[in-house]
Amino acid sequence: MEFTRLGSTGTQVSRLCLGAMSFGSMADWMIPEDASFAIVKRAIEGGINFFDTADVYSRGESETILGKALKEYVRKREEIVVATKVYIPMGKGPNRGGLSRKHIRHSIDDSLKRLGMDYVDLYQIHRFDYHTPMEETIEALDEVVKAGKALYVGASSMLGYQFGKYLNMADSLGRSRFVTMQNQYSLLYREEEREMNPLCAEEGVGLIPWSPLAGGILAGSREAGTTRAKSNMGGGTRYNRPADHAVLDAVRQVAAARGESPAQVAIAWLLSKPGVTAPIIGATKLGQLEDPLKAVDTRLSDEEIAILEAPYVTQPVTHIPGPNDLAPGAPRPD
Secondary structure, eight states, X not given: OOEXXXXXXXXXXXXXXXXXXXXXSSSTTOBOHHHHHHHHHHHHHTTOOEEEOOTTGGGGHHHHHHHHHHHHHOSOGGGOEEEEEEOSOXXXXXXXXXXXXXXXXXXXXXXXXXXXXXXXXXXXXXXOOXXXXXXXXXXXXXXXXXXXXXXXXXXXXXXXXXXXXXXXXXXXXXXXXXXXXXXXXXXXXXXXXXXXXXXXXXXXXXXXXXXTTTTXXXXXXXXXXXXXXXXXXXXXXXXXXXXXXHHHHHHHHHHHHHTOOHHHHHHHHHHTSTTBOOOEEOOSSGGGGHHHHHHTTOOOOHHHHHHHHTTOOOOOOOOOOOTTTTOTTOOOOO
């Protein structure tokens, strides 16, 4: 395993981050505690020390399972870097979602209790909140850091100008700065290369992309007919444009020539991109970790990268929550 800095911080993280969204029971593609434990154990054996979850994943069940697994397999807390997220409603009723000072204050305590930890290394806002003043969110996150409940703060999918405003405001207020951006980025979705990725590179913000295999499509899950591949989280009916199929053909071409798997090549491509700290890999089967682990040592040539990138055609930006997406008392899935 290789290690790198978490954004511009001094904290060292593995070049892969294990995502725990599959841990739980809210969907038929998710996995129970025993299978989740096995995946965490293999990730640690492979050198992964970076783990990501969110309060909303299986309504807290993911955090609980991840915390128990890490306690089982990790000797010292300082050996691992743990991230979780806040924003999406955890139930019906007022103040159950969003980025208000009140919700953040309750949510960090609830997440820590489920994880069985005194602090998380990275506390991330899951989306942009149109209903809460940005100053309130920034100040609330800074209070979490000052209370010792999180070491750093990060953000996830939003528009580039929104994240730029967050960064500028945190600086002007002298508050804790966002050190990471968890955005959607893969060979099948490269719209973040327009604004978000250059912004993060300029500001020293590390990228920890989610869905690096496009919900498994780049690994061949659609051909295998997996349950997750048919779901929205696994791509569903997306990535069916002629250009998308051309990208998949290019990945298979490069992989075949190298004698490697498409998943290994797709992750290796992402690891080669500027500013990428650690793609977030998910797994529902133990063997799904092997190709990403091999990808850390894989080096693609400039010619291979050109072949992989040539077929891509720009597409509409994936849905970013708008002003009405967090109506009071209206929980929704991630």
